[in-house]
Amino acid sequence: MSTVLEQIEQQIAKLQNKAVKKNTGTIRSVADGVARLDGLSDVMYNEMIEFPGGTIGIALNLEEDEVGCVVLGDISKLKEGDECKTTGRLLSVPVGKALLGRTVDALGNPVDGKGPVDAKEFYPVEKIAPGIIVRKSVTQPVFTGIMAIDSMIPIGRGQRELIIGDRGTGKTTIAIDTIINQAKINRVGLASGDPKFRPMYSIYVAIGQKNSNIVRTMAALEAAGALEFTIIVAAAASENPANQYLAPYSGAAMGEWFMENGMDALIVYDDLSKHAVAYRQISLILKRPSGREAYPGDVFYLHSRLLERAARLDGKGSLTALPIIETLAGDLSAYIPTNVISITDGQIFLETDLFNQGTRPAVSVGLSVSRVGSAAQIKATKQVGGKLKGELAQFRELAAFAQFGADLDARTKAQLDRGTRIVELFKQPAFNPIPIEQQVVTLWAMQKGYYDAIDLKKVNAAAVKLREFFATRKDALLTKIRNKAALDAELEAEIKTAVDEWKATYAG
């Protein structure tokens, strides 16, 4: 027995004395967040490089006799001649539920002053998107809580829906509303104790934004009680472009953890225009050939590989992506907008004119589309809002015609009146998502002409009152609509009785 023990001890001693191999290089130059390195003959593409002081870099250009590496973090301590080494690891970030309620940087380090993140697992930042076989088509809805979107441009779990528009048109507000609505649904669902209920966790990736905006978003989420279901990945405008370039991939890795573990997650990339700009900066400094608008040749792949990671997996969970793109003067045909439009499964286009006219959310019904979401829409919404998109499109056409002051027949006037009422009805304040059952009731009343007798300016207020009436007095009916998700004759009769009751009490 003693000889066996001796053998084991010898083996341990051998292991402990084993030499550690390191592949090293030296810094040839450091400029603009990019280091050029000599040596590192074993380095792999996208491998983490360790610099003195623990600073991390990523090898992005492997050339014949030098390596181009973006430095994540403080480059002021690095100097020419410093030694660096390969780590044999791809860049990974912490993942898991421990991150919920936290704000982290592109590397997953907490930046909210709430102490360290107790994450047990790490996922690589760059990962190949799920293939064809493991995917499942989109059939489950994601309720944004925005009536115009849920009724006309529905989104499904695993879909990629682009939010696009000029600056200051309410793109971020739509994304935040959606996150808040998920938190509300989660709270109701978890409280109901339904074993089939699948909560939806959210990840908000802020790329190149002002720190003050990020703080405002955090405050809005916290005030709405949504922060506990949300992870915020912040790569502010003050951070180096490498962090801004990496942040969406880090967020995607965090979302993938939920998807791989049978949960559902929603990820918002706010915004990919700034992401493309950060990548352009890195590519130009790395002396990669530039193409249209000075973007590198692989700028399409930059976004396609990111958005392809959003999916619904068979037997697992889903990752829904809401990328945001900022246009200039409503130009949808610019380089990055066309790229992302072609990658995603539809877009919500926000118009400056509508926004300035007071139609908020300023969703342009004509230019917005959801390619796969209708399969995920619940039957009740289809029943009450199925024809809305067509009606609104007709209204826009007629409204343009009516501007010339032509004499209009009674039917056209009625159509115009109805369209104006629908537009009024869809107006919704920020950070105030409407539950889907309330949307069904509101649209049902619209469909049945309950707002026709109400003064146009008071339609929205009347709808708010109707929802208040249902929330306070008809909670059981709302629960019934939510659970059935379809309107049958019996349910419609109940809704009619309730709406009639409201109508009798409504003073206008």
Added chain:
Amino acid sequence: MSSQKQIQHLARQLFRLSLADGRLSDERVAGVLEYVEKTKPAHATAVLKAFHRLVAAEVARGQAVVEHAGPVSAETLQSIASSLTKRYGRPIAAASRPNPALLAGLRVRVGDDIYESSVSGQLSQLAAAV
């Protein structure tokens, strides 16, 4: 082609001319230097610097610098050289260099690769892990 690229290109060409049977040849290096002196190409200093870097990297690839804190016997150096020659599949000569900062043990450098088996290396690893 930008001047920087031209410099790199020429330096690489000169380096290839310095190799005989895949190994650096002293005569050929001398010949290359003579050629540069005679023809004086544009940016000659930069070309020579780039050439120097390539040659230095090649020399380092064929040499194992054995840093040690205590005494190292000739047999140990010989065994290190032969095992590295076997591992890399090219002749590698060992050169000893005393380095008391290692405290104890050895550190062997071959080109970009470092084999760390010293107390100071283990201490710094420990410090990074804590």
